[in-house]
Amino acid sequence: MRLSKRGEYGLRAMIMLAGSARENEPLPVVQIKEISQREQISSKFLEQILLTLKNAGLLHSKMGVGGGYYLARPASEITLGQIFRVLDGPVAPIKCVSQMAYEPCGCPDEQTCGLRLVMGDVRNAIVDILDHTSLEDVAKRREAVRQSLGLASL
Amino acid sequence: MRLSKRGEYGLRAMIMLAGSARENEPLPVVQIKEISQREQISSKFLEQILLTLKNAGLLHSKMGVGGGYYLARPASEITLGQIFRVLDGPVAPIKCVSQMAYEPCGCPDEQTCGLRLVMGDVRNAIVDILDHTSLEDVAKRREAVRQSLGLASL
DNA sequence: TGAAAGTCTACTAATTCCATAGACTTTATA
DNA sequence: TATAAAGTCTATGGAATTAGTAGACTTTCA
Numbered sequence: 001m002r003l004s005k006r007g008e009y010g011l012r013a014m015i016m017l018a019g020s021a022r023e024n025e026p027l028p029v030v031q032i033k034e035i036s037q038r039e040q041i042s043s044k045f046l047e048q049i050l051l052t053l054k055n056a057g058l059l060h061s062k063m064g065v066g067g068g069y070y071l072a073r074p075a076s077e078i079t080l081g082q083i084f085r086v087l088d089g090p091v092a093p094i095k096c097v098s099q100m101a102y103e104p105c106g107c108p109d110e111q112t113c114g115l116r117l118v119m120g121d122v123r124n125a126i127v128d129i130l131d132h133t134s135l136e137d138v139a140k141r142r143e144a145v146r147q148s149l150g151l152a153s154l
Numbered sequence: 155m156r157l158s159k160r161g162e163y164g165l166r167a168m169i170m171l172a173g174s175a176r177e178n179e180p181l182p183v184v185q186i187k188e189i190s191q192r193e194q195i196s197s198k199f200l201e202q203i204l205l206t207l208k209n210a211g212l213l214h215s216k217m218g219v220g221g222g223y224y225l226a227r228p229a230s231e232i233t234l235g236q237i238f239r240v241l242d243g244p245v246a247p248i249k250c251v252s253q254m255a256y257e258p259c260g261c262p263d264e265q266t267c268g269l270r271l272v273m274g275d276v277r278n279a280i281v282d283i284l285d286h287t288s289l290e291d292v293a294k295r296r297e298a299v300r301q302s303l304g305l306a307s308l
Numbered sequence: 309t310g311a312a313a314g315t316c317t318a319c320t321a322a323t324t325c326c327a328t329a330g331a332c333t334t335t336a337t338a
Numbered sequence: 339t340a341t342a343a344a345g346t347c348t349a350t351g352g353a354a355t356t357a358g359t360a361g362a363c364t365t366t367c368a
Contacts, residue, residue, distance in 0.1 A: 001280060002248075004325070033344090048347095063344060064333090065335060068345085125282075138269075186314075218314080220312080
């Protein structure tokens with residue numbers, strides 16, 4: 001039940017971009033190099049990941065001097081589920097319960113397959129979290145933890 | 155977030171064994187060949203899986219003529235989580251939130267890592283289901299679905 | 309004693325994962 | 339307008355994992 005490095009790095013990068021947004025300021029444009037340094041990710045690998053996210057419409061970019069990446073939409077409108085699916089594919093643990101990529105599994109009778117019933121629950125539980133957690137939610141939550149630990153805001 | 159074939163087949167086999175138990179009768183002993191036919195699984199592959207489950211203490215076996223596999227404990231005392239972990243390893247999507255196999259991930263500050271907070275929730279949601287669903291629960295639930303579909307009991 | 313069952317270990321083909329490399333395009337600015 | 343700074347795109351490669359096969363071995367019962 002593992003999140004891939006692609007998924008991990010992509011989510012971390014998006015969370016970082018959302019976290020460096022300041023109120024009443026334009027969305028910050030951040031370079032690959034800076035993200036890769038702050039998050040300790042191979043910049044060449046990250047490059048691919050950000051490009052994928054861009055082609056999926058979750059990031060925008062600016063080329064050339066002073067360029068970089070920035071969120072395609074406000075952080076409140078991008079969910080972790082969207083990011084996850086772009087990088088790691090369907091959320092469902094088994095294809096026969098996938099909404100996005102249904103395929104029958106080999107069980108004799110799908111309607112009464114016990115495994116399918118339970119894995120459907122698992123899928124729903126994961127989707128509930130990932131699709132209802134926006135980048136803004138993550139940023140707020142992290143901020144709350146920081147506060148409770150008595151740390152400064154950055 | 156995928157369940158492997160190993161995990162799928164193993165869970166299906168265990169569920170089948172639990173489902174073929176009859177009240178007030180000894181736990182049925184079922185041969186690999188029969189399981190593999192009923193569940194459409196390569197019998198050589200299934201053999202390995204059942205052996206792993208046996209070595210983990212979830213199954214018992216009888217060698218020789220009339221032999222086969224049977225549950226090591228009553229179906230109510232074996233959870234899907236136990237089976238899953240034997241075959242597919244830790245449930246957590248990322249090691250830094252794993253109870254069974256914790257390892258730090260590369261994030262700059264683990265305590266305030268937003269991804270870690272959310273993946274902790276995901277882990278808990280999955281564990282809640284898998285560790286609180288026994289083979290007996292699955293059998294009962296399947297039976298309920300059968301009833302509601304107006305099907306016979308086997 | 310022989311057939312029916314599980315046990316155990318090794319092997320392999322295919323796929324996926326985690327990158328790395330390098331040539332290319334776009335843009336700001338000196 | 340040249341140049342450096344940034345993203346774009348495609349190919350390649352090693353390592354690990356996955357899903358299975360093969361085959362020799364052991365145990366048990368009739």
